[in-house]
Amino acid sequence: MRRRTPPPPSPLPQRDGIDPVRVRLPGLGPWTTVGEHLSERFGPRRAGLLAEMFAAGRIVGANGQAVPPDTAYVPGMFVWFHRDLPPEEPVPFPVEVVYRDEHVVVADKPHFLATTPRGSHVTETALARLRRELGLPTLGAAHRLDRLTAGLVLFTVRPEERGAYQALFRDRRVHKVYEAVAPYDPALTLPVTVRSRILKERGELAAREVPGEPNAVSRVELLAHRPDGLARYQLTPHTGQTHQLRVHMSALGVPIRHDPLYPEVTAAGPAGDPRHPLQLLARELAFTDPVTGKDHRLRSARPLTAWSPAGEDDGGAETGGPDGPGGDRGVPRGQ
Template identity: 60%
Template sequence: MRRRSTAPASPLPQRFGVDPVHLRLPVAGGPWETVRAYLVERLPAVAAERVDGLLRDGGVVGEDGRPVGAAEPFRPGAHLWFYRELPPEVPVPFELEVLHRDEHLVVVDKPHFLATTPRGRHVVETALSRLRHALELPALSPAHRLDRLTAGLAMFVVRPQDRGAYQALFRDRLVRKEYRAVAAYDPAVVLPATVRSHIVKERGRIAAHELDEAPNSESRIELLERRDGLGRYLLRPTTGRTHQLRLHMSGLGLPILGDPVYPVVLPEPAPDDFRRPLQLLSSAMEFTDPLSGRPRRFESRRTLAAWTDRESW
């Protein structure tokens, strides 16, 4: 069996909880005489002037932490690190509350609008980057995903050697998850109900959609209470498809308040518009700890504004 090579440890620390970029020069070699020539071809999105500036200022380093100069000869298989140029980000003006921390896990109460992990234009303003920086845990990694627009419980793994055990809980559907949502009340919708469908989320498309095929998703939906034309709902997903709860609620004719995608994709609001958060909350998680064997349950302390503060809506 072929063993996977392990990259050496980075000689550069994280900045704002974000790892430096790591590149390995092709082992088979190539037509490049210098490291600069390779970087200019390998990084077409980075202007040659930016590459020159990094090399001139010592911003590219090798395995020993020594700066690599523009004339450095190309060495097949060599490792390089440098910091990416981060675009300006609009700060998410809400706190990320740590509910639990031990040697294995960090569980947080994530606010709406804060991405869980770096992706696209959200890099520093993410839960992972904030936690790595604030808790001084550079190896922290997510155990699962939680949409940027959804608030509530998110779980992170402290040690790399424990990551697989906790991620397997979510992969194997061993975590019992509960969500709360606020949507319109419709007496014609019979609840509780179990919704099953085949959900597909294609790369490059904002919205997921359903196909007339064997179900790959399941959600249990219950009405907890109603008032003034609104309902507060308890959602229990058995599976974890992207946008599953939002799509299933919309399919019932009960789109979640503040949803900019279902049933209709709306124009994207300004990056600093935090006025109408999606009224979906990851409210509870329960599982048997794979390392200790002890039962665990975590509950969010957040509420949904459309239910608790109707005047703001």
């Protein structure tokens, strides 16, 4: 099998923790200049922006020098540039570092912060923030949490090692435990293992269960319940389908508190209500490091606000934890 030649390193530094856009000119086409190809790629609506970028020398080649629009088209040539990003609403909660060594960073992500740049969330993401705050421009995500879900996320420090850590999740060699707050149903027999086939189609906000061979398996256990009708659950996913835990809890008749999509789409929609964060937390992450061989068992100290001692049910308690600021963070367990 012929290996594809890796692209040259970027001649542009990151900006606000975000890599520049890299474009590889395709091998076939009617273009005679770089400007012709990028004009077609950008489209007529961005013609003015493209002209400004060329005029300002913001589109560069592998040597870091500006590429004029009349540069001869060369199939396979790379060019780089930074996008102009619109202002983003800051997520007013910190990203706590639970564990860090020369290979990985395990962070405790707050609700409403995306893991990696996507769509309208770019600089206000856990990855971009950590790159800036830790001074680690090569940091990359080994997996992702939904923007509305809080808790532990594994990042890698060295790009050449990222594949080994991503394989942990692909091969289901990471033990993940979540906690959730949802209604209490005394008629629901727990613990229970839920198995179903979940389908999430492009363009649809919510995933749904469909007939067929199960592709999603979740273990649901009751931890405690209160007189106000709420309960705290431990959720252990054995597979990783989109919105799996949210779909399974809804199917059991106990949808996770403040879920804007399940069992039905609310007025808040997929963005969620910032006053009422989804009560789902990636509480524990356990794995054997594929590079060092160390066993890690890490735990989030974030509270689920609907279960807080004060009974508050909003986003105001994000920075605290059940053991106070810090808790047992930063201490890998099982080593």
